[in-house]
Amino acid sequence: ETGVTQTPRHLVMGMTNKKSLKCEQHLGHNAMYWYKQSAKKPLELMFVYSLEERVENNSVPSRFSPECPNSSHLFLHLHTLQPEDSALYLCASSQKFRLAGFHNEQFFGPGTRLTVL
Amino acid sequence: KQEVTQIPAALSVPEGENLVLNCSFTDSAIYNLQWFRQDPGKGLTSLLLIQSSQREQTSGRLNASLDKSSGRSTLYIAASQPGDSATYLCAVSGSGGSNYKLTFGKGTLLTVNP
Numbered sequence: 001e002t003g004v005t006q007t008p009r010h011l012v013m014g015m016t017n018k019k020s021l022k023c024e025q026h027l028g029h030n031a032m033y034w035y036k037q038s039a040k041k042p043l044e045l046m047f048v049y050s051l052e053e054r055v056e057n058n059s060v061p062s063r064f065s066p067e068c069p070n071s072s073h074l075f076l077h078l079h080t081l082q083p084e085d086s087a088l089y090l091c092a093s094s095q096k097f098r099l100a101g102f103h104n105e106q107f108f109g110p111g112t113r114l115t116v117l
Numbered sequence: 118k119q120e121v122t123q124i125p126a127a128l129s130v131p132e133g134e135n136l137v138l139n140c141s142f143t144d145s146a147i148y149n150l151q152w153f154r155q156d157p158g159k160g161l162t163s164l165l166l167i168q169s170s171q172r173e174q175t176s177g178r179l180n181a182s183l184d185k186s187s188g189r190s191t192l193y194i195a196a197s198q199p200g201d202s203a204t205y206l207c208a209v210s211g212s213g214g215s216n217y218k219l220t221f222g223k224g225t226l227l228t229v230n231p
Contacts, residue, residue: 004160031217042121042221043206056218090160094217104216105151108161 002026004109006091012115018079021112023091025072032074033092033106034066043090049074081116088113119144123207123222130197131230138192138225140207145188148216152181152192153206155224161206165192169212197229 004025013019025032034046048056049068063085065077074091092106120143130136140150149168153161165174165181167190173182180193194201204226208219 006160033217040223042223043208043219045218048217050217088158092161104149104210105163105166106219107163108153110160111158113158 004091004093004107006109006112008112009110010113010115012117013078013081014117015081015083017081018077020078021076021089021091021114023074023076023109025074025091025093025107027093027095027107029093029095029107030071031094031096031104032068032071033094034074034076035090035092037088037090037111039087047076078114083116086114086116119147119209119211119220121207121209121220121222123205123225125225126223127226127228129228129230132197132199134197134229135193135195136197136227138194138205138207138227140190140192140222142188142190142209142220145185146212147185148210148212150181150183150190151208151210151219152179152190153208155204155206164205194227197227199229199231202227202229
């Protein structure tokens, strides 16, 4: 595997289910990101982890719970979601975090298409 | 709060045409600007990244320019091909301690007709 991978690619869940999204980066990066892309809206940053420490929680409801066990893996645990949470969830990684003079280019995975019934 | 606008929202051109996509942002205090391509239902592919101190970047048939003081960037695609059909996204990163935060535009949906 190369780049940033995400599983599953598609997920349908009921409002009472608990599920998890997984992201893995094979680039040796140490910062990872979760984004949400809804129809007709720009991508929204949800969470940022640097060296397994959460450094950003962009006012995301508690029904979304991120986990970063190491610098290569990132999870998004979901429970009691609402239909309006249906969206494409994208994971990204970058080599460094907040390093002055470093361009911090972000590389994205293919996304998980989530549908909440 | 940074806002990014992309014009036009959609563009349809015949194959072989040169075209320009526009991106504007409200806060000129950015660290860099990235152009991405997104195919339907897929993730984002980074095309070009321009540092705030740079004026342009080129990759193959793509050329991106940045005028930071006026809050504008353009993506120029030369000799367009049907395979260029996709949504093109512009994103700017904050300055200082927020240089990891990307603010995205809604994108321009490009269709190149054979």
